[in-house]
Amino acid sequence: MTRFFVPDDQMRGDRVVLAGDDVHHAVRVLRMGAGHRFTAVGSDGSEYLVEIEQVDPGAAQLVARVVSRSRPDREPRLAVTVAQALIKGDKFDHVVEKATELGAAGFWPFAAARSVVRLDPARARHRVERWRRVAEAAARQSGRLRVPAVEPVLTFEQLLARAADWRSRHGPDSVVLAWEGESERGLYQLMQARWGPPSQRAPEPGRRDSLLVIVGPEGGFAPGEAHALREAGASPVSLGRLILRTETAAPAILAMLLYHSGDLGRAPAT
Known part of the structure; x- marks a missing residue:
């Protein structure tokens, strides 16, 4: 309907x-x-x-x-905000659409050193308005009860400040940095440490958790950016042996997180 x-x-x-x-x-x-x-x-x-x-x-x-x-209870109990670096063409639209369908709580667009796209203030406002329309359309299609908020485009320095504040409010491993340079810890290990095995966790009424996921642009983060994010409290993780395109990474991470937390993959009545 x-x-x-x-x-x-x-x-x-x-x-x-x-x-x-x-x-x-x-x-x-x-x-x-x-x-x-x-x-x-x-x-x-x-x-x-x-x-x-x-x-x-x-x-x-x-x-x-x-x-x-x-008053249905349909929204994920794990609230995942996606901080996505600016990317070229309509790829950011794709990220917003698919992540909204999967259950993203919000989006923080940000400019990284290797972002191909450079937006002046007027163009940035226009893009944000378009992404908000994309989010609303995807929320309608997927039966969401709320439209994820799309924030104005952040500078990298603003992202660092917000990431540090998020970490201070939500605790260790609450800021997830998808980084191809990480070789010791994967996203699965972070999820295991935070929630235990997926088979032992089901959504609990009233229980909420919040994560911030940070994804870089085409070409990855410039030297020093990943280090700065780590210093701000982000937990770098590998996504596995394969290299994902930046527009694929955020929806893939979201699907893995929400499956592990019990918000995806279970029958509605369970």
Whole structure:
């Protein structure tokens, strides 16, 4: 069923209001009219089954009646924020789309020394807005209850400060650095140390954990960047014998983490 994320000011008692692009998508693209139903997702994660009462041609808003409300528990209990270096073409779109489908909690784009893409402030704002649209579309498609936040583009120095703050708040091994130069510890060893074997861990109601995953650009981190991240508290890990493209690394890491934590790979009722 079609889903729309609706802000609080458009949830009005037993009525839900769509506005802006959502109206165009519902009426012009999907050809929805009176009697059609869709799912509205509130900012608190509640889902509302709603039914359109009337569609006025050319109207800027669409009003639907709430039929029922539910509060599913569908979001991962492991909240993984992805710090991804800027990469060329539409590869960053791919990272946002696939990581959102898998359950990413948010994204921190950042500029690394070897990032091919260089964005002035205006272009950076435009790209971030596009990535936010990509995240919302992917969240709709995958049945998410929230849209992952895409932060403004960070400098490398800002990333270091944020990584250090994250480490101080969430503890050892909470900042994961995917680095091809690491040869002693793999992601699996980090997961084992943090949670134990995957077969012994299932999602527990109310239990939450948070990780920050840092992925570099094409060509990897420049000399000194990985060292600086380690000094800021990041835990470098290898992803195995194979070399992954940068746009493949973040979704692959996310899938491995969420499988190990019990958020992926189990039947919904287990």
